[in-house]
Amino acid sequence: MPTREITWNVGAFAIAAMYALVVVQALILGYGATKRYAMWRSGRPHGPIDRVGERLRATLGVMFLHRRLIRKGYVYAGVMHLFIFWGFIMLFVGTLIVLLEADIVRPFFGTSFYYGTFYVVYKIVINFFGLIFIIGLLMALFRRYVQVPIKFRKSLSDDAIVLGLLLLLGVTGFLLQALRLAATDDPNAAIHWVSYPLVLALSGVDRGVLRAAHGGMWWFHMLSNTALIAYIPVSKLFHMFTGPANVFTRSGEPKGALAPILNIEQQEHFGVSKVQDFNWKQLLNYDACMRCGRCLDFCPTFATGKPLKPRQLVVEIGAHVAKQEGMLAGPAGPNPAEAGVRGYDPQTSAAGAEDRRTAVMLPIAAQLIGDVVSEDEIWDCTTCRACMEQCPVLIEHVPLIVELRRNLVLEESRFPQDVQLLFNNLERNSNPYSFPASTRGDWAHGLGVRELAEVEDPSTLEIVYWVGCMSSFDGRTQKISTAMVKILQAAGVEFAILGREEGCSGDPARRTGNEYLYQILAQQNIERLQAYQAKRIVASCPHCFNTLLNEYPQFGGTFEVIHHTTYIEKLVTSGRLKVPAASGPDANPNLAYHDPCYLGRYNDIYDAPRNLLKMAEGGFVEMPRHRERGFCCGAGGGRAFMEEKRGTRISHNRLNEALDTGAEGVVAGCPFCVTMFEDGIRALGAEERFQVKDIAEVIAQKLDAASQPPTTPITTT
Amino acid sequence: MGNRRKASRGAPPMELMKSNRETREIVGAGILAALGIVATSVGAFAHVPQLAAPGSTAILVGGAWLGSALARTDLSLPRRSTANRAPKTGD
Numbered sequence: 060m061p062t063r064e065i066t067w068n069v070g071a072f073a074i075a076a077m078y079a080l081v082v083v084q085a086l087i088l089g090y091g092a093t094k095r096y097a098m099w100r101s102g103r104p105h106g107p108i109d110r111v112g113e114r115l116r117a118t119l120g121v122m123f124l125h126r127r128l129i130r131k132g133y134v135y136a137g138v139m140h141l142f143i144f145w146g147f148i149m150l151f152v153g154t155l156i157v158l159l160e161a162d163i164v165r166p167f168f169g170t171s172f173y174y175g176t177f178y179v180v181y182k183i184v185i186n187f188f189g190l191i192f193i194i195g196l197l198m199a200l201f202r203r204y205v206q207v208p209i210k211f212r213k214s215l216s217d218d219a220i221v222l223g224l225l226l227l228l229g230v231t232g233f234l235l236q237a238l239r240l241a242a243t244d245d246p247n248a249a250i251h252w253v254s255y256p257l258v259l260a261l262s263g264v265d266r267g268v269l270r271a272a273h274g275g276m277w278w279f280h281m282l283s284n285t286a287l288i289a290y291i292p293v294s295k296l297f298h299m300f301t302g303p304a305n306v307f308t309r310s311g312e313p314k315g316a317l318a319p320i321l322n323i324e325q326q327e328h329f330g331v332s333k334v335q336d337f338n339w340k341q342l343l344n345y346d347a348c349m350r351c352g353r354c355l356d357f358c359p360t361f362a363t364g365k366p367l368k369p370r371q372l373v374v375e376i377g378a379h380v381a382k383q384e385g386m387l388a389g390p391a392g393p394n395p396a397e398a399g400v401r402g403y404d405p406q407t408s409a410a411g412a413e414d415r416r417t418a419v420m421l422p423i424a425a426q427l428i429g430d431v432v433s434e435d436e437i438w439d440c441t442t443c444r445a446c447m448e449q450c451p452v453l454i455e456h457v458p459l460i461v462e463l464r465r466n467l468v469l470e471e472s473r474f475p476q477d478v479q480l481l482f483n484n485l486e487r488n489s490n491p492y493s494f495p496a497s498t499r500g501d502w503a504h505g506l507g508v509r510e511l512a513e514v515e516d517p518s519t520l521e522i523v524y525w526v527g528c529m530s531s532f533d534g535r536t537q538k539i540s541t542a543m544v545k546i547l548q549a550a551g552v553e554f555a556i557l558g559r560e561e562g563c564s565g566d567p568a569r570r571t572g573n574e575y576l577y578q579i580l581a582q583q584n585i586e587r588l589q590a591y592q593a594k595r596i597v598a599s600c601p602h603c604f605n606t607l608l609n610e611y612p613q614f615g616g617t618f619e620v621i622h623h624t625t626y627i628e629k630l631v632t633s634g635r636l637k638v639p640a641a642s643g644p645d646a647n648p649n650l651a652y653h654d655p656c657y658l659g660r661y662n663d664i665y666d667a668p669r670n671l672l673k674m675a676e677g678g679f680v681e682m683p684r685h686r687e688r689g690f691c692c693g694a695g696g697g698r699a700f701m702e703e704k705r706g707t708r709i710s711h712n713r714l715n716e717a718l719d720t721g722a723e724g725v726v727a728g729c730p731f732c733v734t735m736f737e738d739g740i741r742a743l744g745a746e747e748r749f750q751v752k753d754i755a756e757v758i759a760q761k762l763d764a765a766s767q768p769p770t771t772p773i774t775t776t
Numbered sequence: 777m778g779n780r781r782k783a784s785r786g787a788p789p790m791e792l793m794k795s796n797r798e799t800r801e802i803v804g805a806g807i808l809a810a811l812g813i814v815a816t817s818v819g820a821f822a823h824v825p826q827l828a829a830p831g832s833t834a835i836l837v838g839g840a841w842l843g844s845a846l847a848r849t850d851l852s853l854p855r856r857s858t859a860n861r862a863p864k865t866g867d
Contacts (some may be wrong), residue, residue: 069825071820071821072820072821072857073818074816074820075813075817075820075821078812078813078816078817078820078828078831078832078835079817079835080853081832082809082812082813082835082836082838082839083837083839084840085835085836085837085838085839085840085843086809086839086840086843086846087840087843088840088843088856089841089842089843089844089847090841090843090844090846090847091843091847092844093843093844093847093848097847097848158832161825161826161828162828162829162832163829165825166825166826166828166829167829268777290811336864605787624787634812
């Protein structure tokens with residue numbers, strides 16, 4: 060009957076010592092977990108965690124199915140983690156089964172289940188999971204120390220210790236098994252199929268030697284196990300608890316909605332400037348980072364060599380919080396100096412300390428902004444959300460950046476000069492430029508466009524066309540609004556614009572931290588739209604679209620808001636808009652499509668613009684970085700109104716990618732992207748061979764071409 | 777919190793009571809873990825497997841509780857405040 064003697068070759072002293080070691084493990088784990096829990100609890104209150112069932116399902120999906128880990132572009136890393144995760148879980152379950160047999164079923168029930176068919180299946184399965192555990196770890200070692208992607212150029216000792224301890228545990232487990240099977244001449248050795256080749260190799264070795272080796276190996280295995288468990292609370296291994304907790308407590312708000320400052324007039328403190336300003340969810344956020352670096356993969360500031368690196372930001376703030384809360388370790392691991400955390404690293408220590416021991420002691424009153432995070436980092440962010448989209452445990456980087464900006468703007472009045480100009484213009488003109496608000500509708504003169512104030516009964520309108528500041532005032536992007544008018548008129552849509560009554564949606568004010576100004580602008584727009592009983596709004600600008608759709612409801616402005624790409628697609632599919640099918644020399648499928656961040660990542664609109672391009676041009680060129688993995692143009696987060704002084708230009712990085720595809724131009728669905736690219740192609744000297752268009756312009760050009768009489772080809776005889 | 781014990785010498789009765797409760801909790805958790813070690817050891821040496829399961833459970837619960845209690849009292853945490861310390865210049 061296949062079975063084995065549990066604790067074979069292990070004496071009573073070793074068993075007693077093993078259980079005594081469990082005290083050490085439990086004590087350290089209990090200590091570390093309590094410290095971290097207390098740290099989260101010390102945060103300010105956060106909104107209630109609703110829809111528990113839905114959250115639980117999503118968390119289990121992320122944990123057990125690796126839904127956010129195994130994604131396009133992350134198959135190797137995802138499978139690697141899946142192997143380690145499931146190997147670890149099943150080896151743990153396997154240990155519990157042995158515990159159940161030895162400590163409960165046999166002594167208390169006088170029976171046994173650890174034999175026969177169960178034993179055979181158990182051994183085959185456990186060997187399988189033990190093997191994939193080791194394979195996963197070897198994959199991780201290969202990736203980190205042989206392949207070395209740019210984000211892993213600087214590995215910490217914590218990374219090596221974690222992988223080393225796990226590998227030690229897996230390998231010694233198989234060695235123990237092989238030594239026991241060889242020493243006992245187990246007739247069922249073959250079912251332990253991973254260890255079996257080693258059993259055959261050891262078959263000639265003296266049994267006494269094998270028994271002694273087994274005894275030594277048992278101790279080694281146990282001590283490795285103790286070391287691993289003791290290491291969990293002070294290392295990135297703790298993400299096995301904080302990761303799922305962070306996914307479970309994720310924000311339930313729309314992706315495009317920043318948290319409002321309620322009763323802003325009564326507030327005396329704004330944003331975040333010190334550890335005490337964080338709420339518990341934010342504290343958990345920073346504690347959940349395991350430094351995988353996915354936030355860097357599509358980050359425009361990291362790719363263009365700017366100071367802001369989302370991983371470093373989270374690690375530094377997490378380490379700062381951990382230190383101030385008197386914890387042994389945070390997301391920077393047990394040795395933050397290695398991670399380059401300011402105040403720990405003797406090279407960058409604010410205190411100018413000579414040795415690490417002194418450098419660790421950054422003054423407890425250290426301010427977050429300046430001492431831990433530089434203002435350059437705070438202002439570099441384009442809020443493109445690439446970091447949040449990729450983070451496997453849903454860490455929220457962008458809201459943190461905005462909270463830091465809110466503090467600088469609303470409390471410290473410290474911001475770049477460009478931002479001062481932006482605020483002045485928004486306050487005076489309700490647009491980011493110096494154009495008077497009264498000229499906002501001038502672009503539409505002579506186009507047959509009505510302003511809402513001229514419409515007798517606004518309820519007869521199908522839509523209100525929300526033009527946005529950029530397409531109202533900027534000469535280049537006015538062509539987008541003009542194209543949009545052509546399309547709406549061709550489809551016979553009853554529409555009007557707010558004209559001089561339209562104000563900035565407030566997006567640039569909110570994203571640059573001026574929540575006060577944002578709320579004024581938003582309130583004015585909401586009141587006007589409600590006064591005209593506007594129900595359906597079509598916006599050309601994804602930033603306006605996002606704000607109107609996701610953020611105005613926070614202030615009572617709930618409207619049906621549609622982006623122009625989605626609306627044009629609806630007009631075409633409903634048959635109201637006849638766009639000639641792409642064919643012949645008019646079709647140009649050699650245009651690349653660029654996903655605007657506030658359309659794609661923030662609002663999941665990826666297909667409508669692509670469908671339109673396929674229909675109008677017969678196809679398009681997909682850039683390597685596209686859809687959720689798209690790359691920012693550099694304009695978001697108010698960056699369009701700031702000089703890009705650090706690193707290389709983000710728009711050039713994106714344009715070079717488009718040029719490398721061999722495309723003849725790039726199409727976007729955002730006036731900001733169009734402007735950034737227009738400026739970029741001039742700087743790159745590519746304006747002769749490369750064009751930049753908005754989707755509306757592409758469609759309008761097709762309508763123009765169809766309305767013109769066909770030209771007769773000149774033939775020569 | 778690390779200085780609470782020192783401060784408690786002249787502290788009001790509530791602080792003292794809290795401090796005593798924390799101490800009792802640590803002692804209680806330590807006793808539970810120790811009892812667990814004794815039970816499992818007796819189980820191992822005297823071949824009484826019925827002692828191993830409750831013993832190991834007591835070890836696990838007692839150990840984790842002890843760690844948690846220590847963390848909450850900060851007894852073992854070397855936390856040095858440098859709030860009033862001038863930055864070291866290296867001179």
